Amino acid sequence: MPRSLRVALTDGQQREPHAFLARRDLTAYTRQRAECIRFLDRGRTVSEVADLLECHPVTVRAAVHRFADGGIEALPDAPRPGRPAKPLGPDDRSALAELLDVSAEAGITWSAPALRDWLRVERGVEISADWLSELLHRDGFRGKRTRDSVRHKANPVLQQAARAHLEDLRPCGRPHTPENAT
Known part of the structure; x- marks a missing residue:
């Protein structure tokens, strides 16, 4: 025993x-x-x-x-291995907030990886995109999905011209209808 x-x-x-x-x-x-x-x-x-x-x-x-x-x-936990993370300081956060505010007024959207790259180049801060998203969420910034399409940027005049050109290219001059599209 x-x-x-x-x-x-x-x-x-x-x-x-x-x-x-x-x-x-x-x-x-x-x-x-x-x-x-x-x-x-x-x-x-x-x-x-x-x-x-x-x-x-x-x-x-x-x-x-x-x-x-x-x-x-x-009894306390042993120190964790690896380089300690460089925190995102108040100056970095305010610069990021200013960038996002100015970009929002101009209609520019940023992804988290793009913001991470901006922080690395402009401020010398290494941070993961996921952690950056979390910090932005805590600071009151709300993200939204970016559009997968560019239809909202299309020029209606150019679209109509392209449709007319496609109609001219159809064989036998038949108009395009769902019944004869085979």
């Missing part, structure tokens, strides 16, 4: 989880790990703690091993 994990904190260590849990900047997983240590110190078993915190017993055991290896300082 496997040996059960127990945590026995000293008097000085018992204050650490309480002070740690009082912080407001903890992620949900960090808070969960600290709660695991606190409940195990009170004599609960791994399965009881897992039931209380609605997690897997492996999660509870991992929190105990983290705590045993590095104390309360080992």
Whole structure:
């Protein structure tokens, strides 16, 4: 039978989880790990703690091993790999808002990838098109689908001339009707 994990904190260590849990900047997983240590110190078993915190017993055991290896300082999440994102600052947002306002007055529409490219070239900001769309939505900008057709830009005079030219090209001079179109 496997040996059960127990945590026995000293008097000085018992204050650490309480002070740690009082912080407001903890992620949900960090808070969960600290709660695991606190409940195990009170004599609960791994399965009881897992039931209380609605997690897997492996999660509870991992929190105990983290705590045993590095104390309360080992409970927070490890830093994420990769380059940190450069935020879209207030100056960048105001320049983007001005561009969109001026473009809207001129009847110009922008796609998110085109705005992303504009930000990269003009402002030196790297951002994904999806995240940019989300930020614009939060700032109150509403997008709409661009038209798939250019019929709204067609010149009616040129269209009529093209229809007349097509009628002249029909064989035998028959007018085009749905019955004889085969």
